[in-house]
Amino acid sequence: MIPQTDPKAxxxxxxxEIDAAVLEVLARxxxxxxxxxAAFEREFAAFTGAAFGLGxxxxxxxxxxxLRALGIGRGDGVxxxxxxxxxxxxxxxxxxxTPVLLDVEPEGFGMDPAALERLLADPPLPIRAVVPVHLYGxxxxxxxxxxxxxxxxxxxxxDASQAHGAMAGGRRVGSFGAAGAFSLYPTKNxxxxxxxGVLVTSGEALDGxxxxxxxxxxxxxxxxxxxxxxxxxxxxxxxxxxxKLRRLDEANARRAAIxxxxxxxxxxxxxxxxxxREGDVHVWHQYVIRVRGRDEVRARLAEAGVGTAIHYPEPVxxxxxxxxLPVGPGGLEATEALAGEILxxxxxxxxxxxxxxxxxxxxRAAVRGGAG
Numbered sequence: 274m275i276p277q278t279d280p281k282a283x284x285x286x287x288x289x290e291i292d293a294a295v296l297e298v299l300a301r302x303x304x305x306x307x308x309x310x311a312a313f314e315r316e317f318a319a320f321t322g323a324a325f326g327l328g329x330x331x332x333x334x335x336x337x338x339x340l341r342a343l344g345i346g347r348g349d350g351v352x353x354x355x356x357x358x359x360x361x362x363x364x365x366x367x368x369x370x371t372p373v374l375l376d377v378e379p380e381g382f383g384m385d386p387a388a389l390e391r392l393l394a395d396p397p398l399p400i401r402a403v404v405p406v407h408l409y410g411x412x413x414x415x416x417x418x419x420x421x422x423x424x425x426x427x428x429x430x431x432d433a434s435q436a437h438g439a440m441a442g443g444r445r446v447g448s449f450g451a452a453g454a455f456s457l458y459p460t461k462n463x464x465x466x467x468x469x470g471v472l473v474t475s476g477e478a479l480d481g482x483x484x485x486x487x488x489x490x491x492x493x494x495x496x497x498x499x500x501x502x503x504x505x506x507x508x509x510x511x512x513x514x515x516x517k518l519r520r521l522d523e524a525n526a527r528r529a530a531i532x533x534x535x536x537x538x539x540x541x542x543x544x545x546x547x548x549x550r551e552g553d554v555h556v557w558h559q560y561v562i563r564v565r566g567r568d569e570v571r572a573r574l575a576e577a578g579v580g581t582a583i584h585y586p587e588p589v590x591x592x593x594x595x596x597x598l599p600v601g602p603g604g605l606e607a608t609e610a611l612a613g614e615i616l617x618x619x620x621x622x623x624x625x626x627x628x629x630x631x632x633x634x635x636x637r638a639a640v641r642g643g644a645g
Contacts, residue, residue, distance in 0.1 A: 275619050275628050277580040280459040282623035283524075284466065287516055294512040301508075306488075309511035314471070316518055317455075317463075320438070322448040323473035325480035328506030329487055332434040332456025335470035336364035338504060339430045339452040340402060342483035345370050349401040352392055352427070352601070354384050355588040356608045357406045360456075361432050362589045362598065365404060373400060373599045374590050379607040381550060382561070383413025386421055392601035393425040403429045407436035407446045409584070410462065410528070410558035411549060415441050415449045430454060434470075437462040438525045440554035447473050452483075457506075457514060460621075462528070462558050463521050465510040527622040528557035531629055535560055535618065538633035542640050545614075559584055563614040564640060571616055573639035579632050582617040 284291060298309060310328045318326035329335050345351060346369035353361055355374040365372040373396070375388040384405040393400055403422045405413045415431065422429050429450030433439070437455060439446045447453025455461075457469035474480050485492055490501030517524075532547075532555070539546050545563040549555035561584065564570050571581050588608045589595045619632055 274578045275580055275624075275632060277582045277617060277619050278460045278621050279623065280464055280466075282621060283464065283517065286623055287520065290516045291513055294516050295509055298508045298512045304508045306505055307508045309508045309515065310506050313506070313511040313515050313518070316515060317471055318473050320518065320521070321445045321453065321473050323453065324475040325473065325477070327472040327480060327483050327487060328511060329470045329472060330504040330506065331468045332432075332454055332458065332470040333360045333364045333367070334502070334504040335454035335456070335472040336361065336404065336430065336432060337367040338483045338486050338502070339454055339472050339474075340365065340368035340370060340404075341486055342479050343402065343428050343430065343451060345402045345428075348399070350396060350398040350599075351402045351404055352389060352400050353404040353432075354406055354608070355590045355600075355605050356382060356585070356611055357408060357432070357589065358434070358585060359589060359592065359595070360434075361404060361406055362595055364454075370402070371398060371599070372589075372595075373397065373601055374605065375601045376603060376605045376607050377408075377611070378414075379610065380548070381411055381413065382408045382611070383411065384418060385607070386414050386417045388601055388603050389418060389421050391603055393421065393427065395602060397599045400425070400427050403427050404432050405429065406432040406434075407439055409547070409561050410436050410439055410556040411547070412436065412439050412441040412446050412553050412555070415446060419449050434458075434461065435558040436556060438521055438554070439556045442552055448475070451476060452479060457510070462525060462556055463514065463517055465514055467510055469506050469510045469514070471506070524622040525556040528620060529555070531620060531624055532557045532560055534629050535633065538630070539636055542637060544636075544640055557620060559617045560620045561615050561617050562636075563611070564616060565614060567614050567616050570636075570639045573642055574635055577635040577639065579635045580619060583615060584617050586612070588612055
Protein backbone atom coordinates (compact mmCIF):
# COMPACT_ATOMS: atom_id res chain seq x y z
CA MET A 274 0.00 0.00 0.00
CA ILE A 275 1.31 3.45 -0.90
CA PRO A 276 0.36 5.67 2.06
CA GLN A 277 -1.13 9.10 1.50
CA THR A 278 1.54 10.50 3.82
CA ASP A 279 4.39 8.96 5.80
CA PRO A 280 5.97 11.02 8.62
CA LYS A 281 8.20 8.11 9.63
CA ALA A 282 9.94 8.40 6.27
CA UNK A 283 11.15 11.90 7.18
CA UNK A 284 12.76 10.47 10.31
CA UNK A 285 14.51 7.69 8.43
CA UNK A 286 15.80 10.16 5.84
CA UNK A 287 17.65 12.15 8.53
CA UNK A 288 17.92 9.51 11.24
CA UNK A 289 21.56 10.00 12.22
CA GLU A 290 21.26 13.78 12.57
CA ILE A 291 17.96 13.59 14.43
CA ASP A 292 19.19 10.89 16.82
CA ALA A 293 22.28 12.95 17.61
CA ALA A 294 20.22 16.08 18.24
CA VAL A 295 17.84 14.22 20.57
CA LEU A 296 20.69 12.63 22.54
CA GLU A 297 22.33 16.03 22.97
CA VAL A 298 19.14 17.44 24.52
CA LEU A 299 18.71 14.42 26.79
CA ALA A 300 22.30 14.73 28.01
CA ARG A 301 22.01 18.47 28.68
CA UNK A 302 19.02 18.05 30.99
CA UNK A 303 17.11 21.22 29.96
CA UNK A 304 13.81 20.19 28.38
CA UNK A 305 11.47 23.20 28.28
CA UNK A 306 12.16 26.59 26.62
CA UNK A 307 15.90 26.12 26.55
CA UNK A 308 18.61 26.91 23.97
CA UNK A 309 17.18 24.63 21.26
CA UNK A 310 13.83 26.42 21.35
CA ALA A 311 15.49 29.83 21.28
CA ALA A 312 17.66 28.81 18.32
CA PHE A 313 14.72 27.32 16.43
CA GLU A 314 12.68 30.48 17.00
CA ARG A 315 15.47 32.61 15.50
CA GLU A 316 16.11 30.26 12.58
CA PHE A 317 12.48 29.79 11.61
CA ALA A 318 11.78 33.52 11.85
CA ALA A 319 14.72 34.18 9.53
CA PHE A 320 13.46 31.50 7.16
CA THR A 321 10.07 33.23 6.85
CA GLY A 322 11.51 36.74 6.70
CA ALA A 323 10.05 37.77 10.06
CA ALA A 324 11.96 39.34 12.93
CA PHE A 325 10.67 37.11 15.72
CA GLY A 326 9.51 33.53 16.22
CA LEU A 327 7.68 32.04 19.18
CA GLY A 328 7.60 28.27 19.71
CA UNK A 329 4.28 27.04 21.14
CA UNK A 330 2.47 23.78 21.75
CA UNK A 331 0.43 23.63 18.52
CA UNK A 332 -0.63 25.53 15.44
CA UNK A 333 -4.01 26.06 17.11
CA UNK A 334 -2.30 27.79 20.01
CA UNK A 335 -0.22 29.89 17.62
CA UNK A 336 -3.43 31.37 16.15
CA UNK A 337 -5.05 31.84 19.56
CA UNK A 338 -2.00 33.50 21.10
CA UNK A 339 -1.49 35.68 18.05
CA LEU A 340 -5.06 36.95 18.18
CA ARG A 341 -4.93 37.54 21.92
CA ALA A 342 -1.64 39.40 21.59
CA LEU A 343 -3.27 41.59 18.94
CA GLY A 344 -6.03 42.47 21.40
CA ILE A 345 -8.70 40.39 19.67
CA GLY A 346 -11.28 38.83 21.96
CA ARG A 347 -14.85 38.77 23.15
CA GLY A 348 -17.26 40.74 20.98
CA ASP A 349 -14.91 40.79 18.00
CA GLY A 350 -15.54 39.11 14.67
CA VAL A 351 -12.73 37.35 12.82
CA UNK A 352 -13.16 36.63 9.12
CA UNK A 353 -11.90 33.23 7.98
CA UNK A 354 -12.90 30.46 5.59
CA UNK A 355 -15.14 27.43 5.99
CA UNK A 356 -12.96 25.21 3.76
CA UNK A 357 -10.18 24.62 6.27
CA UNK A 358 -9.24 22.40 9.18
CA UNK A 359 -11.56 22.75 12.16
CA UNK A 360 -8.54 24.03 14.10
CA UNK A 361 -8.77 27.45 12.44
CA UNK A 362 -12.25 28.13 13.78
CA UNK A 363 -11.47 26.49 17.13
CA UNK A 364 -8.43 28.72 17.62
CA UNK A 365 -10.42 31.87 16.91
CA UNK A 366 -13.07 30.87 19.43
CA UNK A 367 -10.39 30.07 22.02
CA UNK A 368 -9.31 33.72 21.76
CA UNK A 369 -12.86 34.70 22.72
CA UNK A 370 -13.72 36.06 19.26
CA THR A 371 -16.37 34.85 16.80
CA PRO A 372 -15.37 33.34 13.43
CA VAL A 373 -17.32 34.66 10.45
CA LEU A 374 -17.10 32.17 7.59
CA LEU A 375 -16.32 33.14 3.99
CA ASP A 376 -16.17 31.32 0.69
CA VAL A 377 -12.99 30.27 -1.10
CA GLU A 378 -11.82 30.49 -4.68
CA PRO A 379 -12.67 27.23 -6.48
CA GLU A 380 -9.24 26.89 -8.10
CA GLY A 381 -6.74 28.05 -5.50
CA PHE A 382 -8.83 27.04 -2.45
CA GLY A 383 -7.86 30.25 -0.62
CA MET A 384 -10.08 33.00 0.78
CA ASP A 385 -12.01 34.82 -1.95
CA PRO A 386 -10.97 38.49 -1.71
CA ALA A 387 -14.31 39.56 -3.20
CA ALA A 388 -16.13 37.72 -0.40
CA LEU A 389 -13.96 39.49 2.16
CA GLU A 390 -14.68 42.88 0.59
CA ARG A 391 -18.43 42.23 0.74
CA LEU A 392 -18.23 41.15 4.36
CA LEU A 393 -16.21 44.14 5.52
CA ALA A 394 -18.56 46.51 3.70
CA ASP A 395 -21.56 45.14 5.62
CA PRO A 396 -20.44 43.01 8.58
CA PRO A 397 -22.89 41.19 10.90
CA LEU A 398 -20.61 42.17 13.80
CA PRO A 399 -17.42 44.26 14.04
CA ILE A 400 -14.66 42.46 12.10
CA ARG A 401 -11.38 43.31 13.80
CA ALA A 402 -9.20 40.58 12.30
CA VAL A 403 -8.88 38.38 9.22
CA VAL A 404 -7.38 34.87 9.31
CA PRO A 405 -6.79 33.73 5.72
CA VAL A 406 -5.57 30.16 5.25
CA HIS A 407 -2.75 29.18 2.89
CA LEU A 408 -4.27 25.79 2.18
CA TYR A 409 -2.56 22.67 0.81
CA GLY A 410 0.76 24.50 0.40
CA UNK A 411 -0.43 27.21 -1.99
CA UNK A 412 -0.49 30.90 -1.02
CA UNK A 413 -3.89 32.54 -0.99
CA UNK A 414 -4.19 36.04 -2.51
CA UNK A 415 -2.50 37.37 0.60
CA UNK A 416 -1.33 40.78 -0.64
CA UNK A 417 -4.83 41.58 -1.91
CA UNK A 418 -6.41 40.32 1.31
CA UNK A 419 -4.06 42.44 3.43
CA UNK A 420 -4.93 45.50 1.35
CA UNK A 421 -8.68 44.96 1.76
CA UNK A 422 -8.36 44.32 5.50
CA UNK A 423 -6.19 47.39 5.97
CA UNK A 424 -8.69 49.66 4.25
CA UNK A 425 -11.36 48.48 6.69
CA UNK A 426 -9.19 48.68 9.82
CA UNK A 427 -8.80 44.93 10.37
CA UNK A 428 -5.52 43.18 11.20
CA UNK A 429 -4.40 40.05 9.35
CA UNK A 430 -3.04 36.92 11.02
CA UNK A 431 -2.06 34.30 8.44
CA ASP A 432 -2.82 30.64 9.05
CA ALA A 433 0.19 29.21 7.23
CA SER A 434 0.03 25.80 8.90
CA GLN A 435 0.17 24.00 5.54
CA ALA A 436 2.55 26.33 3.73
CA HIS A 437 6.02 26.32 5.30
CA GLY A 438 8.24 27.94 2.68
CA ALA A 439 5.50 28.96 0.22
CA MET A 440 5.98 32.33 -1.45
CA ALA A 441 3.84 35.03 -3.03
CA GLY A 442 5.55 37.73 -5.06
CA GLY A 443 8.98 36.62 -3.87
CA ARG A 444 8.04 36.78 -0.18
CA ARG A 445 7.44 33.91 2.26
CA VAL A 446 3.92 33.46 3.58
CA GLY A 447 3.55 34.26 7.25
CA SER A 448 5.38 37.57 6.79
CA PHE A 449 2.57 39.56 5.13
CA GLY A 450 0.17 40.10 8.02
CA ALA A 451 0.73 41.33 11.55
CA ALA A 452 1.66 37.73 12.39
CA GLY A 453 1.77 34.25 10.88
CA ALA A 454 0.85 30.99 12.57
CA PHE A 455 2.33 27.62 11.62
CA SER A 456 1.51 24.12 12.81
CA LEU A 457 4.40 21.71 13.30
CA TYR A 458 2.24 18.58 13.35
CA PRO A 459 4.18 15.51 12.13
CA THR A 460 2.64 15.44 8.63
CA LYS A 461 3.35 19.11 7.85
CA ASN A 462 6.10 20.18 5.44
CA UNK A 463 8.11 20.99 8.56
CA UNK A 464 6.84 18.50 11.10
CA UNK A 465 7.86 17.65 14.64
CA UNK A 466 7.54 14.17 16.13
CA UNK A 467 4.62 15.30 18.25
CA UNK A 468 2.58 18.47 18.50
CA UNK A 469 4.10 21.91 18.08
CA GLY A 470 3.55 25.31 16.54
CA VAL A 471 5.26 28.61 15.91
CA LEU A 472 4.06 32.20 15.66
CA VAL A 473 6.14 34.67 13.63
CA THR A 474 5.94 38.45 13.53
CA SER A 475 8.07 41.50 12.87
CA GLY A 476 6.32 43.44 15.63
CA GLU A 477 8.47 43.59 18.74
CA ALA A 478 5.60 44.57 21.05
CA LEU A 479 3.37 41.84 19.58
CA ASP A 480 6.09 39.24 20.08
CA GLY A 481 6.65 40.41 23.63
CA UNK A 482 3.01 40.15 24.58
CA UNK A 483 2.58 36.76 22.89
CA UNK A 484 5.70 35.56 24.72
CA UNK A 485 4.16 36.53 28.07
CA UNK A 486 0.79 34.99 27.21
CA UNK A 487 2.50 31.74 26.19
CA UNK A 488 3.60 31.18 29.79
CA UNK A 489 0.82 32.24 32.15
CA UNK A 490 1.18 35.96 31.42
CA UNK A 491 4.48 36.09 33.28
CA UNK A 492 6.75 39.09 32.78
CA UNK A 493 9.02 37.57 35.42
CA UNK A 494 8.85 33.98 36.58
CA UNK A 495 5.85 33.08 38.76
CA UNK A 496 4.39 36.61 38.60
CA UNK A 497 1.56 37.07 36.06
CA UNK A 498 1.01 40.46 34.47
CA UNK A 499 -2.20 39.30 32.76
CA UNK A 500 -4.06 35.99 32.39
CA UNK A 501 -2.12 33.72 30.07
CA UNK A 502 -1.87 30.04 29.21
CA UNK A 503 0.63 27.22 29.09
CA UNK A 504 1.73 26.63 25.49
CA UNK A 505 5.39 25.80 25.19
CA UNK A 506 7.45 24.03 22.53
CA UNK A 507 9.81 21.55 24.18
CA UNK A 508 13.53 21.22 23.61
CA UNK A 509 13.37 17.75 22.02
CA UNK A 510 10.96 18.91 19.34
CA UNK A 511 12.93 22.09 18.72
CA UNK A 512 16.14 20.12 18.22
CA UNK A 513 14.42 17.81 15.73
CA UNK A 514 12.86 20.75 13.90
CA UNK A 515 16.22 22.51 13.57
CA UNK A 516 17.63 19.45 11.80
CA LYS A 517 14.64 19.23 9.47
CA LEU A 518 14.55 22.97 8.76
CA ARG A 519 17.99 22.77 7.16
CA ARG A 520 16.55 20.54 4.41
CA LEU A 521 13.09 22.07 4.12
CA ASP A 522 13.73 23.82 0.80
CA GLU A 523 15.12 20.58 -0.62
CA ALA A 524 12.10 18.63 0.62
CA ASN A 525 9.72 21.22 -0.82
CA ALA A 526 11.51 21.00 -4.17
CA ARG A 527 10.94 17.24 -4.18
CA ARG A 528 7.24 17.81 -3.46
CA ALA A 529 7.14 20.22 -6.41
CA ALA A 530 8.75 17.61 -8.67
CA ILE A 531 6.14 15.03 -7.64
CA UNK A 532 3.37 17.56 -8.27
CA UNK A 533 4.74 18.33 -11.72
CA UNK A 534 4.80 14.63 -12.62
CA UNK A 535 1.24 14.20 -11.33
CA UNK A 536 0.09 17.15 -13.45
CA UNK A 537 1.72 15.64 -16.54
CA UNK A 538 0.49 12.11 -15.90
CA UNK A 539 -3.08 13.10 -15.07
CA UNK A 540 -3.58 15.48 -17.98
CA UNK A 541 -6.60 14.97 -20.27
CA UNK A 542 -8.59 13.11 -17.63
CA UNK A 543 -12.07 14.06 -16.37
CA UNK A 544 -10.70 15.66 -13.21
CA UNK A 545 -9.39 19.05 -12.13
CA UNK A 546 -5.77 19.03 -11.06
CA UNK A 547 -4.33 21.78 -8.85
CA UNK A 548 -1.92 24.37 -10.20
CA UNK A 549 0.24 27.11 -8.73
CA ARG A 550 -0.67 30.69 -9.59
CA GLU A 551 1.86 32.58 -11.68
CA GLY A 552 4.36 34.31 -9.43
CA ASP A 553 3.66 32.00 -6.45
CA VAL A 554 5.82 29.22 -5.03
CA HIS A 555 3.54 26.34 -4.03
CA VAL A 556 5.04 23.85 -1.57
CA TRP A 557 2.49 21.06 -2.16
CA HIS A 558 1.63 20.06 1.38
CA GLN A 559 -1.19 18.17 -0.34
CA TYR A 560 -1.92 17.35 -3.97
CA VAL A 561 -5.70 17.77 -4.13
CA ILE A 562 -7.64 16.87 -7.24
CA ARG A 563 -11.33 17.52 -7.86
CA VAL A 564 -13.22 14.62 -9.39
CA ARG A 565 -16.87 13.67 -9.72
CA GLY A 566 -17.78 10.35 -8.19
CA ARG A 567 -15.00 11.00 -5.67
CA ASP A 568 -15.96 8.26 -3.23
CA GLU A 569 -16.07 5.61 -5.97
CA VAL A 570 -12.70 6.76 -7.32
CA ARG A 571 -11.27 6.63 -3.83
CA ALA A 572 -12.54 3.08 -3.32
CA ARG A 573 -10.94 1.96 -6.60
CA LEU A 574 -7.64 3.53 -5.58
CA ALA A 575 -7.72 1.70 -2.26
CA GLU A 576 -8.28 -1.57 -4.13
CA ALA A 577 -5.22 -0.72 -6.23
CA GLY A 578 -3.10 -0.13 -3.12
CA VAL A 579 -3.07 3.66 -3.23
CA GLY A 580 -3.87 5.54 -0.03
CA THR A 581 -5.80 8.81 -0.23
CA ALA A 582 -7.38 11.29 2.17
CA ILE A 583 -10.10 13.94 2.10
CA HIS A 584 -9.03 17.34 3.40
CA TYR A 585 -11.70 18.08 4.54
CA PRO A 586 -14.82 15.89 4.32
CA GLU A 587 -17.07 18.46 6.00
CA PRO A 588 -16.51 22.22 5.80
CA VAL A 589 -16.63 24.05 9.10
CA UNK A 590 -20.17 25.39 8.62
CA UNK A 591 -21.60 21.87 8.21
CA UNK A 592 -20.14 20.55 11.46
CA UNK A 593 -22.46 20.33 14.46
CA UNK A 594 -20.13 22.34 16.68
CA UNK A 595 -19.91 25.27 14.27
CA UNK A 596 -23.19 25.33 12.32
CA UNK A 597 -24.18 28.28 14.54
CA LEU A 598 -21.42 30.54 13.16
CA PRO A 599 -22.33 33.52 10.97
CA VAL A 600 -21.63 33.29 7.24
CA GLY A 601 -20.57 36.22 5.12
CA PRO A 602 -22.75 37.70 2.38
CA GLY A 603 -22.74 35.70 -0.83
CA GLY A 604 -22.81 32.34 0.93
CA LEU A 605 -20.46 29.41 0.51
CA GLU A 606 -21.16 28.11 -3.00
CA ALA A 607 -17.58 27.18 -3.91
CA THR A 608 -17.00 25.60 -0.50
CA GLU A 609 -20.12 23.46 -0.88
CA ALA A 610 -19.04 22.30 -4.34
CA LEU A 611 -15.56 21.33 -3.15
CA ALA A 612 -16.79 19.20 -0.28
CA GLY A 613 -17.98 16.33 -2.46
CA GLU A 614 -15.16 16.36 -5.02
CA ILE A 615 -11.78 16.88 -3.34
CA LEU A 616 -9.34 14.01 -2.98
CA UNK A 617 -5.76 14.15 -1.69
CA UNK A 618 -3.29 11.88 -3.46
CA UNK A 619 -0.07 10.55 -1.89
CA UNK A 620 2.34 13.42 -1.28
CA UNK A 621 5.52 13.42 0.79
CA UNK A 622 9.17 14.04 -0.19
CA UNK A 623 10.29 10.45 0.28
CA UNK A 624 7.70 9.10 -2.17
CA UNK A 625 9.69 7.04 -4.70
CA UNK A 626 9.49 7.74 -8.43
CA UNK A 627 8.13 4.26 -9.11
CA UNK A 628 5.36 4.82 -6.57
CA UNK A 629 4.48 8.15 -8.20
CA UNK A 630 4.04 6.25 -11.48
CA UNK A 631 1.89 3.63 -9.73
CA UNK A 632 -0.34 6.40 -8.35
CA UNK A 633 -0.73 7.97 -11.79
CA UNK A 634 -1.68 4.68 -13.43
CA UNK A 635 -4.10 3.85 -10.63
CA UNK A 636 -5.79 7.26 -10.85
CA ARG A 637 -6.09 6.98 -14.62
CA ALA A 638 -7.75 3.58 -14.30
CA ALA A 639 -9.99 4.63 -11.42
CA VAL A 640 -11.22 7.78 -13.11
CA ARG A 641 -11.83 6.06 -16.44
CA GLY A 642 -13.72 3.31 -14.63
CA GLY A 643 -15.84 5.92 -12.90
CA ALA A 644 -16.52 7.73 -16.16
CA GLY A 645 -17.59 4.71 -18.13
